[in-house]
Amino acid sequence: MRTWNTAGYLRLSREDGDKSESDSIAHQRRLLEQYLAEHPELRLIDFYQDDGYTGTNFDRPSFRRMEEDMAAGIIDCILVKDLSRFGRDYIEVGRYLEKEFPARGVRFIAVNDGVDSEQGRYDMLLPIKNLFNTQYAKDISDKVRSTIRSKQRRGEFIGAFPSYGYRKDPRNHNHLEIDPPAACVVQRIFDLCEAGLGQLKIAKTLNAEHIPSPSEYKRLSGERYHNGRRMDQTTYWTYATVHRILQNQMYLGNMEQGRSERPGMHGKARQRQRAEWIVVPGTHDPIISREQWERVQSLLQKRTRQLSFEQNQSPFAGFLRCGVCGRAMVKTRRPGGLSYSCGSYKRYGPTVCTRHSISHAVLEQIVLEDLNRLLSSAGDLNILAQRSVAGLPHSSGGPPEGERLESALQRLRRLKKSAYEDYRDGLLSRVDYLAYQADYEAQIQALTRQLAQLAREQKDDPLRRPWVDALLRQGKLTELDRVTVAETIREIRVFPDHQLEITYTFADDAGLLSG
Incomplete structure (x- = not known):
């Protein structure tokens, strides 16, 4: 057997x-x-x-x-x-x-x-x-979802982890009570905001005083807490964390739930609009008074400043990542010109990442030289251009021009969506997010016009397009613009000592370059 x-x-x-x-x-x-x-x-x-x-x-x-x-x-x-x-x-x-x-x-x-x-x-x-x-x-x-929604409308807490500053009442887990150590930090955040400090400065202050962030505080308290947002390893205070606390009505004593919903058993949860959230007033003891809450909300509205998008555009915006921590690089204007540095280091100091940056001029020179190196090895540019605009395959097997523009357009739409996700997850400040969104929208409109122009010009002489004419006359790229970067580059990682790792849209691997 x-x-x-x-x-x-x-x-x-x-x-x-x-x-x-x-x-x-x-x-x-x-x-x-x-x-x-x-x-x-x-x-x-x-x-x-x-x-x-x-x-x-x-x-x-x-x-x-x-x-x-x-x-x-x-x-x-x-x-x-x-x-x-x-x-x-x-x-x-x-x-x-x-x-x-x-x-x-x-x-x-x-x-x-x-x-x-x-x-x-x-x-x-x-x-x-x-x-x-x-x-x-x-x-x-369906029955569980209906029961949960009914409890939320009654103001009963149904989450696994209460908002920072509260804990579950041991006698009734659907009711919240104040957690004194964390509540003191929440009160201090509101006080600092009212005293004139911005969210980023508040985050730096709390980090300098070695106060555990909300997620780290939960873990240190023995809770099996998992942060569903990206960059889960973050254990320090960030702009986004402070911003969420300052806008959370839970600290007024109002139960705020139903921020997301799952359409079915296997559906992906989607974020609901704030107007759709379920808010029940007076369900638990407040940490912040109504008067202070309203003063802080008024301050937050006043601090939202308008940007000059023409002055804030950069051809590399959205493509630069720190090679050490993986977060977005941010630009800085100094007397010597524009440069890019690690956003984590700039915001939160050496406990998060290392200090390294690269100037816009050096970055542009490295990328231009590498792109021209690739162009020089591609063969006869005149033949390539004619095949491209005629819709024929390149000798390298690449797509025709129309497909490349359409691909770049789709990529920009993904980047626009990704910028929102980075802003939502605290990787971008509101100021940078608004600049990126406006920048991407301008590029999308420009590419859309190029596609329309391409469709018209293909009926005439295909080599009369400006970019083809310039490339054929000079034999190389002389400057970078947003469209060129979006079409050719997927990501640039910046390491110390001006080392770059460039991932191109037309290559499977990345090259490590030094400038």
Whole structure:
């Protein structure tokens, strides 16, 4: 008799509507142990347990570990209480049962559903059982979402982690009480803002005094906190963190929830407009008085200044990243001219990144020389230009001009969206964000006009376009503009000692250059 190396898989999730007793982890384990005792051909390798993970997807730590052991040949049999413990997504469950397991020679047993792949093909009711499991999970998901929304409208706190400055009431987790140490910091932030300090200066002050940021404070307090925003490793105060605190109505005693929503079980959460948030006044003790709150909001509105976008444009805006920490480089105007330095270092000092910068003139020279080096190795520019405007493939296999312009246009739209995400996540100040957005919009309009002009000129002499004429006459690029940078460069990383790593849109790898 063959011996099967068996994995006992256990899963429980209240979100799926699992019953606390009959579907408990302990109950599942006892049932599988009894089944194993009655079937000596099944040799238990290990129990794989996912407690608190939904069955509507398979992104579960123990399930992934079981998959790895299955791929490594450590196990060749999977034993579960029933199909719903394995999963509630009928499409994915069917894929595993019909394709993955047979291809790997893995036996699958669901005790209560009478499923055993070794006994022959699955019966015709199996897909229907999977479908019922999925529909049950969807029904529970809708009911949970409705219950959560009702609690939010009643002003009950339903989040995992309260806003910085508050903690859950141990007698009622839907009610918040003040956390004195953090509340003192919140009060100080409002006081500093009212005293005339900007958000960035407040962040620097708190960092200089070694006050833990909200996320770090939660971790130091023993909470298993995970920041869903990008740059999760940030443990210091930032402009964005201070800005969010100064605009959070929770500190007035108002419950502010429902900032995002998920359209379905597998949908990606989307941010809701502020007007759509659920705000219930007077649900908990305030940290900030109404009078101070209104004064601070008035100050925040007054400090929003208008920009001269013509003076703030840079051909490299949005393309420069620090090679050390990965954050955006920011420009600085000095008597010697324009230069770019690490935004993290400039805002928060040497505890975050190293001090390094590069002047605009040096950067432009390095990039121009490298682009011209690539052009010189491309072959006869006249032939390339004629093939390009005629829509023929380049000798290098690159796309025709129209496709390149369209690709650049799509890239600018992605950059425009990325700038908003960087602003939302605190990587860009509001001032820089507004400048970038205006800059990208101007480039998008310019590229749109170029595409329209291209369509008209292709009916006439294709070599009469200005950029083609200039390149053919001079044989090289003599200056960089936003369109050229957007078409040719994906990203520039700036390292100390003027070392650059340039990733081009037409190359798979990046080159490390020095200036």
